[in-house]
Amino acid sequence: MGLLLSKIWSLFGNEEHKLLLVGLDNAGKTTILYQLLLGETVHTRPTIGSNVEEFVWKNLRFVMWDLGGQQSLRSAWNTYFTNSEFVIMVVDSTDRQRLSLCRDELHQMLKHEELTKACLLVYANKQDVKGSMTAAEISEQLELTSIKQHPWHIQACCGLTGEGLHLGLEWIANSTSVVLHLLPIGDSYIIWGALLVTMVLANTWGCRHYLRSLDAATNSAAPTVISAGSSYVLSGVIGIALFEEASSMTWWVGAMLIVFGLALVAQPRTKKKEQ
Secondary structure, eight states: OHHHHHHHHHTTTOSEEEEEEEOSTTSSHHHHHHHHHHSSOOOOOOOSSEEEEEEEETTEEEEEEEEOOSHHHHTTGGGGOTTOOEEEEEEETTOOTTHHHHHHHHHHHHTSGGGTTOEEEEEEEOTTSTTOOOHHHHHHHHTGGGOOSSOEEEEEOOTTTOTTHHHHHHHHHHHTTOOGGGSOHHHHHHHHHHHHHHHHHHHHHHHHHHTHHHHHHHTBSHHHHHHHHHHHHHHHHHHHHHHTTSOHHHHHHHHHHHHHHHHHHHSOOOBOOOO
């Protein structure tokens, strides 16, 4: 139930989303961090340890950890993995010689148990430099298509100008509403069941008490029907909102609940039999 409530709460933008900004040294991670935060280019030094900043984008609150990429620091990345929803791997599109090292670090990192539910965004940085590799080339060299357990996306960008950065954030924002890819399928059914039971019971109880006065005034049996119908409608709407883009079955279940609820609400009102 706690997970269900946290997901509903996150729809209103009140939940923090932890992002890890990783990559080899000189990839442009810190430049990207402050371009997203301030909208301008900031003179940076090699990160020793980490930088952390919080920013809001499209009603979503992000806490972004910028981790140092030097060889001596990469072994400490795993100390930041806990509760990370997104990993942003920044790749220097001009550094062809170290792309294989970048690939090895990426795939090794994604094997960590703390990141089993994390989504991956790859920023192909420094696209403004002549002769830089395209996002398609980098995707092939990093073997991104072999990643089956994590939703991923690669975005060409330029950290100095900010070009392409918000397109990457757009993908992240869309991914925050997709619950099923973050959960084992069994857990998703549990949440669906908890959602439906909770909404039906709560709304039936609430509407029944709220409309009791109407029941007495009109001598009608409609309020009980309306309360039950509204429960199904609300359950369907919230279910689709939580699981949007997840699967066709999700949409069918949500749509059926909405239609059934509306049918109950719209049915003709019948007079109670006089005692």
